[in-house]
Amino acid sequence: MKIEVKNLVHKYPSGEVALNGISAVFEGTEPIAIIGQNGAGKTTFVKHLNGLLRPSDGEVLINGESVEEHTTAFWSRKIGYVFQNPDNQLFLESVKKEFEFGPKQQGVPKKEIRWRLEKIADLVGLTNKLYVHPFDLNATEKKFCTIGSILMMNPEMIILDEPTCGQDIEGNQRLTKIIASLKANNQLCLTITHDMKFVVENFDQIIVMSKGQILNREKKEIIFSAPDVLKASYVSPPPITRVGQILDLDQPVFNQQDFHRYFEEKRADKKRING
Template sequence: MKIEIKNLKHKYPSGGEALRGINTTFEGSNPVAIIGQNGAGKTTFAKHLNGLLRPTEGQILIDGESISDHTTAYWSKYIGYVFQNPDNQLFLETVRKEFEFGPKQQGLSRHEINDRIEFISDLVGLKHRLSTHPFDLNATEKKFCTIGSILMMDPKIIILDEPTCGQDVEGNQRLAKIINYLKNNDRLCITITHDMKFVVRNFDQIIVMSKGEILKSGNKYNVFSDVKTLLESHVAPPPITRVGQALRLKDISFSKEEFIDHFTRRIHQS
Protein backbone atom coordinates (compact mmCIF):
# COMPACT_ATOMS: atom_id res chain seq x y z
CA MET A 1 0.00 0.00 0.00
CA LYS A 2 1.26 3.46 -0.93
CA ILE A 3 0.23 6.75 0.67
CA GLU A 4 1.16 9.94 -1.17
CA ILE A 5 0.77 13.28 0.60
CA LYS A 6 0.78 16.32 -1.65
CA ASN A 7 0.88 19.89 -0.26
CA LEU A 8 -1.21 18.88 2.76
CA LYS A 9 -2.50 21.83 4.77
CA HIS A 10 -4.85 21.88 7.73
CA LYS A 11 -6.35 24.94 9.36
CA TYR A 12 -8.23 25.05 12.65
CA PRO A 13 -11.69 26.65 12.68
CA SER A 14 -10.03 29.56 14.50
CA GLY A 15 -7.83 30.12 11.47
CA GLY A 16 -4.54 28.81 12.90
CA GLU A 17 -2.45 26.58 10.65
CA ALA A 18 -1.68 23.12 12.03
CA LEU A 19 -0.06 21.77 8.84
CA ARG A 20 1.73 23.99 6.34
CA GLY A 21 2.12 22.11 3.08
CA ILE A 22 3.43 18.60 3.75
CA ASN A 23 4.79 16.46 0.94
CA THR A 24 5.92 12.90 1.59
CA THR A 25 5.25 9.26 0.69
CA PHE A 26 4.80 6.12 2.78
CA GLU A 27 5.42 2.78 1.11
CA GLY A 28 6.84 -0.64 1.95
CA SER A 29 7.14 -2.19 5.40
CA ASN A 30 10.16 -0.48 6.99
CA PRO A 31 8.76 1.14 10.16
CA VAL A 32 8.73 4.95 10.30
CA ALA A 33 8.98 7.17 13.39
CA ILE A 34 7.55 10.69 13.41
CA ILE A 35 9.34 12.91 15.94
CA GLY A 36 9.23 16.54 17.06
CA GLN A 37 8.26 18.65 20.04
CA ASN A 38 4.69 18.99 21.35
CA GLY A 39 2.65 21.10 18.95
CA ALA A 40 4.75 20.14 15.92
CA GLY A 41 1.69 18.76 14.14
CA LYS A 42 2.57 15.05 14.39
CA THR A 43 -0.81 13.78 15.57
CA THR A 44 -2.74 16.16 13.32
CA PHE A 45 -0.72 14.88 10.38
CA ALA A 46 -1.18 11.21 11.29
CA LYS A 47 -4.94 11.59 11.72
CA HIS A 48 -5.17 12.62 8.06
CA LEU A 49 -3.72 9.30 6.91
CA ASN A 50 -6.93 7.34 7.48
CA GLY A 51 -9.44 10.16 7.21
CA LEU A 52 -9.95 10.99 10.90
CA LEU A 53 -9.17 14.55 9.76
CA ARG A 54 -9.63 15.90 6.25
CA PRO A 55 -7.27 18.29 4.43
CA THR A 56 -8.05 21.98 4.25
CA GLU A 57 -5.89 21.98 1.13
CA GLY A 58 -3.84 19.39 -0.72
CA GLN A 59 -4.29 15.71 -1.44
CA ILE A 60 -3.81 12.34 0.20
CA LEU A 61 -3.75 9.46 -2.25
CA ILE A 62 -3.93 5.83 -1.10
CA ASP A 63 -2.84 3.54 -3.90
CA GLY A 64 -3.76 6.39 -6.24
CA GLU A 65 -7.24 6.94 -4.78
CA SER A 66 -8.15 10.16 -2.98
CA ILE A 67 -8.86 9.71 0.71
CA SER A 68 -11.83 12.05 0.22
CA ASP A 69 -13.58 9.43 -1.93
CA HIS A 70 -14.47 7.22 1.06
CA THR A 71 -15.42 7.39 4.72
CA THR A 72 -13.08 6.94 7.65
CA ALA A 73 -14.81 3.61 8.34
CA TYR A 74 -13.84 2.44 4.86
CA TRP A 75 -10.19 3.42 5.25
CA SER A 76 -9.98 1.90 8.75
CA LYS A 77 -10.02 -1.53 7.10
CA TYR A 78 -6.64 -0.71 5.60
CA ILE A 79 -5.12 1.86 7.95
CA GLY A 80 -5.55 1.36 11.70
CA TYR A 81 -5.02 4.14 14.24
CA VAL A 82 -4.19 3.52 17.91
CA PHE A 83 -4.94 6.61 19.99
CA GLN A 84 -2.51 7.99 22.54
CA ASN A 85 -5.14 7.72 25.30
CA PRO A 86 -6.66 4.20 25.42
CA ASP A 87 -9.76 5.54 27.19
CA ASN A 88 -10.68 7.29 23.93
CA GLN A 89 -10.79 3.94 22.12
CA LEU A 90 -12.08 1.32 24.57
CA PHE A 91 -15.87 0.98 24.94
CA LEU A 92 -16.89 -2.67 25.40
CA GLU A 93 -17.30 -4.93 28.45
CA THR A 94 -14.36 -7.31 28.01
CA VAL A 95 -11.02 -7.48 26.26
CA ARG A 96 -12.40 -10.31 24.13
CA LYS A 97 -15.29 -8.15 22.93
CA GLU A 98 -12.88 -5.34 22.10
CA PHE A 99 -10.87 -7.79 20.00
CA GLU A 100 -13.97 -9.23 18.32
CA PHE A 101 -15.63 -5.95 17.38
CA GLY A 102 -13.57 -4.96 14.33
CA PRO A 103 -13.41 -8.39 12.69
CA LYS A 104 -17.17 -8.80 13.16
CA GLN A 105 -17.74 -5.57 11.24
CA GLN A 106 -15.47 -6.96 8.53
CA GLY A 107 -17.65 -10.08 8.26
CA LEU A 108 -15.05 -12.61 9.44
CA SER A 109 -16.27 -16.02 10.53
CA ARG A 110 -16.29 -17.09 14.18
CA HIS A 111 -13.48 -19.54 13.42
CA GLU A 112 -11.30 -16.82 11.86
CA ILE A 113 -11.96 -14.45 14.74
CA ASN A 114 -11.07 -17.08 17.35
CA ASP A 115 -7.85 -17.92 15.52
CA ARG A 116 -6.89 -14.25 15.45
CA ILE A 117 -7.73 -13.78 19.13
CA GLU A 118 -5.51 -16.75 20.04
CA PHE A 119 -2.53 -15.22 18.22
CA ILE A 120 -3.05 -11.50 18.87
CA SER A 121 -3.87 -11.86 22.57
CA ASP A 122 -0.56 -13.67 23.01
CA LEU A 123 1.33 -11.07 20.95
CA VAL A 124 0.04 -8.20 23.09
CA GLY A 125 0.33 -10.08 26.39
CA LEU A 126 -3.38 -10.31 27.21
CA LYS A 127 -4.04 -14.00 26.62
CA HIS A 128 -5.13 -14.50 30.21
CA ARG A 129 -7.07 -11.23 30.46
CA LEU A 130 -9.68 -11.78 27.76
CA SER A 131 -12.58 -11.88 30.25
CA THR A 132 -11.42 -8.70 32.03
CA HIS A 133 -13.22 -5.37 31.63
CA PRO A 134 -10.79 -3.04 29.80
CA PHE A 135 -11.13 -0.38 32.49
CA ASP A 136 -9.92 -2.90 35.07
CA LEU A 137 -6.63 -3.22 33.20
CA ASN A 138 -3.61 -1.18 34.24
CA ALA A 139 -2.38 1.63 31.97
CA THR A 140 0.12 -0.59 30.14
CA GLU A 141 -2.44 -3.34 29.54
CA LYS A 142 -5.00 -0.82 28.29
CA LYS A 143 -2.52 0.40 25.69
CA PHE A 144 -1.91 -3.17 24.50
CA CYS A 145 -5.66 -3.81 24.44
CA THR A 146 -6.12 -0.93 21.99
CA ILE A 147 -3.17 -2.12 19.90
CA GLY A 148 -4.59 -5.64 19.88
CA SER A 149 -8.05 -4.46 18.80
CA ILE A 150 -6.52 -2.75 15.76
CA LEU A 151 -4.21 -5.68 14.95
CA MET A 152 -7.27 -7.94 14.98
CA MET A 153 -8.47 -6.17 11.80
CA ASP A 154 -5.16 -6.90 10.07
CA PRO A 155 -4.71 -3.45 8.46
CA LYS A 156 -1.97 -2.87 5.88
CA ILE A 157 -0.75 0.13 7.88
CA ILE A 158 -0.97 0.74 11.63
CA ILE A 159 -0.37 4.12 13.27
CA LEU A 160 0.73 4.15 16.92
CA ASP A 161 0.37 7.48 18.73
CA GLU A 162 2.86 7.71 21.62
CA PRO A 163 2.81 3.96 22.42
CA THR A 164 5.71 4.17 24.90
CA CYS A 165 3.95 6.57 27.29
CA GLY A 166 3.81 4.91 30.68
CA GLN A 167 5.55 1.76 29.44
CA ASP A 168 8.17 -0.07 31.48
CA VAL A 169 11.11 -2.02 30.00
CA GLU A 170 8.96 -5.11 29.42
CA GLY A 171 6.30 -3.02 27.69
CA ASN A 172 8.86 -1.45 25.37
CA GLN A 173 10.22 -4.88 24.54
CA ARG A 174 6.72 -6.07 23.68
CA LEU A 175 6.19 -3.01 21.47
CA ALA A 176 9.44 -3.77 19.67
CA LYS A 177 8.25 -7.33 19.09
CA ILE A 178 4.98 -6.04 17.62
CA ILE A 179 6.75 -3.60 15.32
CA ASN A 180 9.06 -6.37 14.14
CA TYR A 181 6.09 -8.67 13.58
CA LEU A 182 4.41 -6.04 11.40
CA LYS A 183 7.56 -5.52 9.34
CA ASN A 184 8.07 -9.25 8.81
CA ASN A 185 4.46 -9.60 7.67
CA ASP A 186 4.64 -6.78 5.12
CA ARG A 187 2.72 -4.31 7.29
CA LEU A 188 3.86 -0.72 7.75
CA CYS A 189 4.06 0.70 11.27
CA ILE A 190 4.08 4.50 11.60
CA THR A 191 4.79 5.64 15.16
CA ILE A 192 4.60 9.05 16.82
CA THR A 193 6.92 9.19 19.81
CA HIS A 194 9.09 11.40 22.01
CA ASP A 195 11.24 8.46 23.18
CA MET A 196 14.46 8.75 21.20
CA LYS A 197 15.99 5.63 22.75
CA PHE A 198 13.01 3.67 21.48
CA VAL A 199 13.29 5.36 18.07
CA VAL A 200 16.91 4.44 17.41
CA ARG A 201 16.39 0.85 18.56
CA ASN A 202 13.35 0.18 16.38
CA PHE A 203 13.23 2.60 13.45
CA ASP A 204 15.62 3.18 10.58
CA GLN A 205 13.36 5.73 8.86
CA ILE A 206 12.49 8.96 10.66
CA ILE A 207 10.43 12.06 9.88
CA VAL A 208 11.23 15.22 11.86
CA MET A 209 8.40 17.75 12.23
CA SER A 210 8.27 21.29 13.57
CA LYS A 211 5.52 23.93 13.40
CA GLY A 212 3.38 21.92 11.01
CA GLU A 213 6.15 21.16 8.54
CA ILE A 214 8.53 18.31 7.79
CA LEU A 215 12.05 19.57 8.42
CA LYS A 216 13.82 16.37 7.47
CA SER A 217 13.20 12.75 6.62
CA GLY A 218 15.72 9.98 6.17
CA ASN A 219 17.51 7.18 7.96
CA LYS A 220 18.41 7.55 11.61
CA TYR A 221 22.09 8.20 10.91
CA ASN A 222 21.31 11.12 8.62
CA VAL A 223 18.68 12.56 10.95
CA PHE A 224 20.66 12.40 14.18
CA SER A 225 23.80 13.69 12.49
CA ASP A 226 21.95 16.86 11.50
CA VAL A 227 22.49 18.96 14.63
CA LYS A 228 20.93 22.09 13.07
CA THR A 229 17.63 20.34 12.32
CA LEU A 230 17.52 18.72 15.75
CA LEU A 231 18.00 22.10 17.43
CA GLU A 232 15.31 23.68 15.26
CA SER A 233 12.86 20.88 16.07
CA HIS A 234 13.87 20.79 19.78
CA VAL A 235 14.66 17.08 19.54
CA ALA A 236 17.44 15.74 21.77
CA PRO A 237 19.29 12.61 20.56
CA PRO A 238 19.66 9.66 22.97
CA PRO A 239 22.22 10.33 25.76
CA ILE A 240 24.87 7.97 24.34
CA THR A 241 24.58 9.73 20.98
CA ARG A 242 25.03 13.15 22.62
CA VAL A 243 28.16 11.95 24.44
CA GLY A 244 29.68 10.74 21.18
CA GLN A 245 28.84 14.03 19.47
CA ALA A 246 30.33 16.02 22.35
CA LEU A 247 33.56 14.03 21.96
CA ARG A 248 33.43 14.68 18.19
CA LEU A 249 33.57 11.01 17.30
CA LYS A 250 33.59 10.49 13.56
CA ASP A 251 30.74 7.95 13.58
CA ILE A 252 27.41 8.37 15.34
CA SER A 253 26.63 6.01 18.24
CA PHE A 254 23.22 4.63 19.20
CA SER A 255 24.34 2.03 21.76
CA LYS A 256 27.07 1.50 24.35
CA GLU A 257 28.63 -1.11 22.10
CA GLU A 258 28.80 1.29 19.15
CA PHE A 259 30.17 4.05 21.36
CA ILE A 260 32.94 1.83 22.76
CA ASP A 261 33.84 0.64 19.26
CA HIS A 262 33.95 4.17 17.82
CA PHE A 263 35.87 5.57 20.81
CA THR A 264 38.40 2.71 20.73
CA ARG A 265 39.00 3.21 17.00
CA ARG A 266 39.66 6.89 17.52
CA ILE A 267 42.21 6.16 20.25
CA HIS A 268 44.02 3.69 18.00
CA GLN A 269 44.05 6.20 15.16
CA SER A 270 45.52 8.94 17.35
Protein backbone atom coordinates in the same frame (compact mmCIF):
# COMPACT_ATOMS: atom_id res chain seq x y z
CA MET B 1 -0.13 -0.04 -0.36
CA LYS B 2 1.02 3.42 -1.35
CA ILE B 3 0.00 6.64 0.39
CA GLU B 4 0.75 9.96 -1.32
CA VAL B 5 0.37 13.22 0.56
CA LYS B 6 0.40 16.26 -1.71
CA ASN B 7 0.67 19.83 -0.39
CA LEU B 8 -1.46 18.99 2.64
CA VAL B 9 -2.82 21.98 4.54
CA HIS B 10 -5.01 21.84 7.64
CA LYS B 11 -6.61 24.85 9.24
CA TYR B 12 -8.56 24.81 12.48
CA PRO B 13 -11.92 26.65 12.63
CA SER B 14 -10.09 29.43 14.49
CA GLY B 15 -8.00 30.00 11.37
CA GLU B 16 -4.79 28.62 12.89
CA VAL B 17 -2.74 26.66 10.36
CA ALA B 18 -1.73 23.28 11.81
CA LEU B 19 -0.20 21.82 8.65
CA ASN B 20 1.44 23.99 6.04
CA GLY B 21 1.89 22.27 2.69
CA ILE B 22 3.17 18.80 3.65
CA SER B 23 4.13 16.34 0.92
CA ALA B 24 5.25 12.75 1.57
CA VAL B 25 4.99 9.22 0.23
CA PHE B 26 4.59 6.07 2.33
CA GLU B 27 5.04 2.56 0.99
CA GLY B 28 6.94 -0.59 1.85
CA THR B 29 7.27 -2.11 5.31
CA GLU B 30 10.22 -0.30 6.92
CA PRO B 31 8.99 1.15 10.26
CA ILE B 32 9.02 4.97 10.41
CA ALA B 33 9.17 7.24 13.46
CA ILE B 34 7.75 10.76 13.46
CA ILE B 35 9.43 13.10 15.94
CA GLY B 36 9.20 16.75 16.92
CA GLN B 37 8.09 18.93 19.81
CA ASN B 38 4.50 19.15 21.06
CA GLY B 39 2.46 21.22 18.63
CA ALA B 40 4.63 20.31 15.63
CA GLY B 41 1.58 18.84 13.85
CA LYS B 42 2.49 15.15 14.13
CA THR B 43 -0.89 13.83 15.29
CA THR B 44 -2.81 16.21 13.05
CA PHE B 45 -0.77 14.92 10.12
CA VAL B 46 -1.28 11.20 10.69
CA LYS B 47 -5.02 11.64 11.33
CA HIS B 48 -5.32 12.65 7.67
CA LEU B 49 -3.93 9.33 6.49
CA ASN B 50 -7.12 7.41 7.27
CA GLY B 51 -9.64 10.22 7.07
CA LEU B 52 -10.01 11.06 10.77
CA LEU B 53 -9.27 14.60 9.61
CA ARG B 54 -9.91 15.99 6.13
CA PRO B 55 -7.57 18.38 4.29
CA SER B 56 -8.29 22.09 4.19
CA ASP B 57 -6.22 22.05 1.01
CA GLY B 58 -4.07 19.53 -0.85
CA GLU B 59 -4.87 15.82 -0.97
CA VAL B 60 -4.14 12.39 0.44
CA LEU B 61 -4.20 9.48 -2.02
CA ILE B 62 -4.32 5.83 -0.99
CA ASN B 63 -3.41 3.56 -3.89
CA GLY B 64 -4.27 6.48 -6.15
CA GLU B 65 -7.70 7.09 -4.60
CA SER B 66 -8.52 10.25 -2.63
CA VAL B 67 -9.09 9.67 1.07
CA GLU B 68 -12.13 11.91 0.75
CA GLU B 69 -13.87 9.39 -1.50
CA HIS B 70 -14.68 7.10 1.44
CA THR B 71 -15.47 7.15 5.15
CA THR B 72 -12.95 6.67 7.94
CA ALA B 73 -14.62 3.30 8.63
CA PHE B 74 -13.77 2.23 5.09
CA TRP B 75 -10.13 3.29 5.38
CA SER B 76 -9.77 1.67 8.81
CA ARG B 77 -9.65 -1.66 7.00
CA LYS B 78 -6.37 -0.55 5.46
CA ILE B 79 -4.96 1.89 8.04
CA GLY B 80 -5.35 1.26 11.77
CA TYR B 81 -4.89 4.07 14.27
CA VAL B 82 -4.04 3.58 17.96
CA PHE B 83 -4.87 6.70 19.96
CA GLN B 84 -2.49 8.13 22.53
CA ASN B 85 -5.16 7.80 25.23
CA PRO B 86 -6.61 4.27 25.24
CA ASP B 87 -9.71 5.46 27.15
CA ASN B 88 -10.77 7.18 23.90
CA GLN B 89 -10.80 3.85 22.08
CA LEU B 90 -12.16 1.25 24.50
CA PHE B 91 -15.94 0.78 24.82
CA LEU B 92 -16.87 -2.90 25.25
CA GLU B 93 -17.28 -5.18 28.28
CA SER B 94 -14.19 -7.37 27.90
CA VAL B 95 -10.82 -7.49 26.23
CA LYS B 96 -12.07 -10.41 24.12
CA LYS B 97 -15.01 -8.39 22.81
CA GLU B 98 -12.72 -5.45 22.05
CA PHE B 99 -10.48 -7.76 20.02
CA GLU B 100 -13.36 -9.41 18.16
CA PHE B 101 -15.35 -6.26 17.35
CA GLY B 102 -13.30 -5.00 14.38
CA PRO B 103 -12.94 -8.24 12.44
CA LYS B 104 -16.62 -9.06 13.05
CA GLN B 105 -17.56 -5.75 11.42
CA GLN B 106 -15.30 -6.68 8.53
CA GLY B 107 -17.05 -10.01 8.05
CA VAL B 108 -14.00 -12.08 8.94
CA PRO B 109 -14.92 -15.78 9.39
CA LYS B 110 -15.25 -17.04 12.99
CA LYS B 111 -12.42 -19.53 12.56
CA GLU B 112 -10.07 -16.77 11.37
CA ILE B 113 -11.11 -14.54 14.28
CA ARG B 114 -10.34 -17.31 16.77
CA TRP B 115 -6.92 -17.84 15.19
CA ARG B 116 -6.15 -14.11 15.26
CA LEU B 117 -7.37 -13.81 18.84
CA GLU B 118 -4.97 -16.47 20.09
CA LYS B 119 -2.04 -14.98 18.19
CA ILE B 120 -2.69 -11.30 18.97
CA ALA B 121 -3.55 -11.84 22.65
CA ASP B 122 -0.19 -13.54 23.09
CA LEU B 123 1.65 -10.82 21.16
CA VAL B 124 0.22 -8.02 23.32
CA GLY B 125 0.48 -9.98 26.57
CA LEU B 126 -3.23 -10.22 27.37
CA THR B 127 -3.94 -13.94 26.98
CA ASN B 128 -4.90 -14.19 30.65
CA LYS B 129 -6.98 -10.99 30.61
CA LEU B 130 -9.44 -11.74 27.78
CA TYR B 131 -12.47 -11.76 30.09
CA VAL B 132 -11.44 -8.69 32.09
CA HIS B 133 -13.26 -5.39 31.56
CA PRO B 134 -10.83 -3.04 29.73
CA PHE B 135 -11.32 -0.34 32.38
CA ASP B 136 -10.13 -2.77 35.05
CA LEU B 137 -6.77 -3.07 33.27
CA ASN B 138 -3.82 -0.96 34.32
CA ALA B 139 -2.62 1.85 32.04
CA THR B 140 -0.03 -0.31 30.27
CA GLU B 141 -2.51 -3.14 29.66
CA LYS B 142 -5.09 -0.67 28.32
CA LYS B 143 -2.56 0.54 25.77
CA PHE B 144 -1.87 -3.01 24.62
CA CYS B 145 -5.59 -3.72 24.52
CA THR B 146 -6.08 -0.90 22.01
CA ILE B 147 -3.07 -2.04 20.00
CA GLY B 148 -4.44 -5.59 19.96
CA SER B 149 -7.89 -4.45 18.83
CA ILE B 150 -6.32 -2.73 15.82
CA LEU B 151 -3.97 -5.62 15.03
CA MET B 152 -7.00 -7.93 14.98
CA MET B 153 -8.26 -6.13 11.86
CA ASN B 154 -4.98 -6.87 10.06
CA PRO B 155 -4.53 -3.43 8.42
CA GLU B 156 -1.81 -2.78 5.88
CA MET B 157 -0.57 0.15 7.97
CA ILE B 158 -0.80 0.75 11.70
CA ILE B 159 -0.24 4.16 13.31
CA LEU B 160 0.90 4.24 16.94
CA ASP B 161 0.50 7.60 18.70
CA GLU B 162 2.92 7.88 21.65
CA PRO B 163 2.88 4.14 22.47
CA THR B 164 5.68 4.42 25.06
CA CYS B 165 3.80 6.83 27.35
CA GLY B 166 3.55 5.20 30.77
CA GLN B 167 5.42 2.09 29.64
CA ASP B 168 8.05 0.34 31.73
CA ILE B 169 11.04 -1.60 30.34
CA GLU B 170 8.91 -4.72 29.80
CA GLY B 171 6.28 -2.69 27.96
CA ASN B 172 8.87 -1.13 25.67
CA GLN B 173 10.30 -4.57 24.95
CA ARG B 174 6.83 -5.79 24.01
CA LEU B 175 6.39 -2.79 21.70
CA THR B 176 9.70 -3.67 20.03
CA LYS B 177 8.41 -7.19 19.45
CA ILE B 178 5.15 -5.85 17.99
CA ILE B 179 6.93 -3.48 15.60
CA ALA B 180 9.21 -6.30 14.41
CA SER B 181 6.17 -8.55 13.97
CA LEU B 182 4.42 -5.95 11.82
CA LYS B 183 7.40 -5.66 9.51
CA ALA B 184 7.68 -9.45 9.24
CA ASN B 185 3.98 -9.52 8.33
CA ASN B 186 4.51 -6.92 5.57
CA GLN B 187 2.66 -4.21 7.49
CA LEU B 188 3.95 -0.65 7.71
CA CYS B 189 4.25 0.81 11.21
CA LEU B 190 4.20 4.59 11.60
CA THR B 191 4.94 5.77 15.15
CA ILE B 192 4.75 9.17 16.82
CA THR B 193 7.01 9.35 19.86
CA HIS B 194 9.07 11.68 22.03
CA ASP B 195 11.22 8.80 23.31
CA MET B 196 14.45 9.11 21.35
CA LYS B 197 16.00 6.04 22.94
CA PHE B 198 13.02 4.02 21.72
CA VAL B 199 13.34 5.66 18.29
CA VAL B 200 16.95 4.70 17.69
CA GLU B 201 16.37 1.17 18.97
CA ASN B 202 13.44 0.47 16.65
CA PHE B 203 13.49 2.78 13.64
CA ASP B 204 16.02 3.39 10.89
CA GLN B 205 13.74 5.84 9.06
CA ILE B 206 12.76 9.09 10.79
CA ILE B 207 10.54 12.04 9.88
CA VAL B 208 11.26 15.28 11.74
CA MET B 209 8.42 17.81 12.02
CA SER B 210 8.22 21.37 13.26
CA LYS B 211 5.55 24.05 13.00
CA GLY B 212 3.32 22.04 10.71
CA GLN B 213 6.03 21.09 8.25
CA ILE B 214 8.39 18.20 7.58
CA LEU B 215 11.94 19.43 8.18
CA ASN B 216 13.67 16.23 7.12
CA ARG B 217 13.07 12.57 6.37
CA GLU B 218 16.16 10.41 6.51
CA LYS B 219 17.93 7.50 8.15
CA LYS B 220 18.60 7.91 11.87
CA GLU B 221 22.36 8.28 11.31
CA ILE B 222 21.73 11.36 9.18
CA ILE B 223 19.00 12.85 11.38
CA PHE B 224 21.11 12.65 14.54
CA SER B 225 24.11 14.06 12.71
CA ALA B 226 22.17 17.21 11.78
CA PRO B 227 22.25 19.56 14.79
CA ASP B 228 20.45 22.34 12.92
CA VAL B 229 17.47 20.09 12.21
CA LEU B 230 17.36 18.81 15.79
CA LYS B 231 17.59 22.33 17.18
CA ALA B 232 14.82 23.58 14.90
CA SER B 233 12.54 20.73 15.99
CA TYR B 234 13.53 20.95 19.69
CA VAL B 235 14.58 17.30 19.67
CA SER B 236 17.40 16.07 21.89
CA PRO B 237 19.31 12.89 20.90
CA PRO B 238 19.49 9.90 23.27
CA PRO B 239 21.98 10.38 26.16
CA ILE B 240 24.67 8.10 24.76
CA THR B 241 24.40 9.83 21.37
CA ARG B 242 24.93 13.19 23.10
CA VAL B 243 28.02 11.80 24.81
CA GLY B 244 29.40 10.79 21.43
CA GLN B 245 28.74 14.31 20.12
CA ILE B 246 30.54 15.85 23.10
CA LEU B 247 33.51 13.59 22.34
CA ASP B 248 33.32 14.78 18.74
CA LEU B 249 33.00 11.27 17.30
CA ASP B 250 32.78 11.28 13.52
CA GLN B 251 29.63 9.13 13.52
CA PRO B 252 26.59 8.89 15.82
CA VAL B 253 26.38 6.09 18.39
CA PHE B 254 23.03 4.82 19.65
CA ASN B 255 23.90 2.23 22.30
CA GLN B 256 26.78 0.89 24.36
CA GLN B 257 27.63 -1.67 21.70
CA ASP B 258 28.00 1.08 19.08
CA PHE B 259 30.11 3.07 21.52
CA HIS B 260 32.54 0.23 22.26
CA ARG B 261 32.64 -0.85 18.61
CA TYR B 262 33.62 2.66 17.53
CA PHE B 263 36.68 2.75 19.79
CA GLU B 264 37.64 -0.84 18.96
CA GLU B 265 37.61 0.02 15.26
CA LYS B 266 39.65 3.17 15.88
CA ARG B 267 42.17 1.14 17.92
CA ALA B 268 42.41 -1.45 15.14
CA ASP B 269 42.88 1.28 12.53
CA LYS B 270 45.68 2.82 14.58
CA LYS B 271 47.45 -0.56 14.87
CA ARG B 272 47.26 -1.05 11.10
CA ILE B 273 48.69 2.41 10.45
CA ASN B 274 51.52 1.91 12.92
CA GLY B 275 52.29 -1.57 11.57
